[in-house]
Amino acid sequence: MNALTVLAVALAATPHPVPRAAAPMVVLVATARGDVRILVRSDPVAGPVVAAPTLLGAVGGRGAVEGAWAEIEIARQSFRLLIGGPYYSLGSGLKPLVGTASVRRDTLFLPIQFITHVLPAELKERFRYDAQAGRLDDLTIIRVAAATPNRAAPNRTSPPARQPEPASTAPSDPDLLPNGLRKGHVVTIDPGHGGVDPGNPGIFFPRGLKEKDVTLQVGLLVRQELLKRGVGVTMTRTTDTLINLYDRGAYCTDRCGLFVSLHVNSLKKRPGYSKVRGFETYYLDVARTEDAARVAQMENEAVRFEAEDGQSAGLGGLDFILKDLQTNEYLRESVRLAELMQSHVGEVHPGPDKGVKPARLIVLGTARRPAILFEMGFSTNPEDAKLMTESRSQRNLAASIADAVVSYLLEYQQRVGSVVQSSSGRGRE
Ligand SMILES: [Zn+2]
Numbered sequence: 001m002n003a004l005t006v007l008a009v010a011l012a013a014t015p016h017p018v019p020r021a022a023a024p025m026v027v028l029v030a031t032a033r034g035d036v037r038i039l040v041r042s043d044p045v046a047g048p049v050v051a052a053p054t055l056l057g058a059v060g061g062r063g064a065v066e067g068a069w070a071e072i073e074i075a076r077q078s079f080r081l082l083i084g085g086p087y088y089s090l091g092s093g094l095k096p097l098v099g100t101a102s103v104r105r106d107t108l109f110l111p112i113q114f115i116t117h118v119l120p121a122e123l124k125e126r127f128r129y130d131a132q133a134g135r136l137d138d139l140t141i142i143r144v145a146a147a148t149p150n151r152a153a154p155n156r157t158s159p160p161a162r163q164p165e166p167a168s169t170a171p172s173d174p175d176l177l178p179n180g181l182r183k184g185h186v187v188t189i190d191p192g193h194g195g196v197d198p199g200n201p202g203i204f205f206p207r208g209l210k211e212k213d214v215t216l217q218v219g220l221l222v223r224q225e226l227l228k229r230g231v232g233v234t235m236t237r238t239t240d241t242l243i244n245l246y247d248r249g250a251y252c253t254d255r256c257g258l259f260v261s262l263h264v265n266s267l268k269k270r271p272g273y274s275k276v277r278g279f280e281t282y283y284l285d286v287a288r289t290e291d292a293a294r295v296a297q298m299e300n301e302a303v304r305f306e307a308e309d310g311q312s313a314g315l316g317g318l319d320f321i322l323k324d325l326q327t328n329e330y331l332r333e334s335v336r337l338a339e340l341m342q343s344h345v346g347e348v349h350p351g352p353d354k355g356v357k358p359a360r361l362i363v364l365g366t367a368r369r370p371a372i373l374f375e376m377g378f379s380t381n382p383e384d385a386k387l388m389t390e391s392r393s394q395r396n397l398a399a400s401i402a403d404a405v406v407s408y409l410l411e412y413q414q415r416v417g418s419v420v421q422s423s424s425g426r427g428r429e
Helices: 003-012 052-059 113-122 139-152 211-228 245-251 290-305 316-326 329-345 382-389 391-417
Strands: 026-031 034-039 041-043 047-051 062-066 069-074 077-082 087-090 094-096 102-104 107-111 127-130 135-138 186-191 232-235 256-265 279-284 353-359 371-378
Touching: 026 052, 026 113, 034 047, 034 052, 034 391, 047 052, 052 062, 052 069, 052 107, 052 113, 052 391, 069 107, 077 113, 087 113, 107 113, 113 127, 113 135, 135 139, 186 211, 186 245, 211 232, 211 256, 211 371, 211 382, 211 391, 245 256, 245 290, 256 329, 256 391, 279 290, 279 329, 290 353, 329 353, 329 371, 329 391, 371 382, 382 391
Parallel strands: 026 135, 186 232, 186 256, 256 371, 279 353
Antiparallel strands: 026 034, 041 047, 047 107, 062 069, 069 077, 077 087, 087 094, 102 107, 127 135, 279 371
């Protein structure tokens, strides 16, 4: 079948046209385990999408990517969505979608229509979507709950009580912000370097800006963007001062949800060095590549600007932490945070996306929370340098970093809210 035939078949089999409506920002999924709020992301290519693991975790399904298809199993029904193409199938025949399934940084995303139209149409007995409320209800759960009090009365007359007003099962939570976040999240933003430690010299930065200036500019914008999204922020610095590497993590204590250190990458002069650009995110573990080791060495070098007390300087303490980390849930959490960072920044940064990498970074060693170091781009590349210093792209960058933080916190809330489920040992899909 060529592409046109596929299209013709798909169009011929159009049982329910899928309208192009404004997508909600958050979809609430009401399940037996309670309510799960799913952030709707705007993908420049795929359109409005939701992370498949989050949806499947909420409704109790499983998913996998098989070649060009996303295989989704919910309620023992197997859906297939073409990755990058606006079609799905259930049983035989292709049916059209508005958006497309997509994979970003190892995470499968489904078009929002999968929730708003496909599930309610294909699994009528199970799901109903309320467009006004932006809410997907699991009807089986509501029906069981609604049927229980009727047990005494003979109920031959009305089999499916399809009018269960779900409001009773899920009173709207006054502690939730419109974006689904609980109130009271606080995170730590760490603009790298400062004071006597300029960071890298910023060869292509204008006006003599150095790494320490750019990390502070973007860091302050990230704070603004996070506050707008209802997330509290602790900054390790808001001025041109030097904070010791070993002290930075200490800003992320009891109430802190996560730690993000902001940096600018650079290469030593060598043939073609200025062509290298892109963004990458590090978490604390033993570096596996020469390039990651280079970044660790570069970012750890700040210790030479710090007061010599002979104890904290050096990597000795880090080995101890690394051992501890092997059994530490924060390692896995940090990787997830790093993945979300790459995925969100990828929406505004031309890249390339250089990925998520481990490295022995001192600054990440003392945060007792998920912690990442984000290299926003290369100051040794003219385009990256421009991106990191022009106010408009700086703001876009900051907004995407804030979005990544919000996405992570939403996932975290969901996990904490469904601890029972996570002990089933199925792992992330
Ligand atoms: Zn740096």
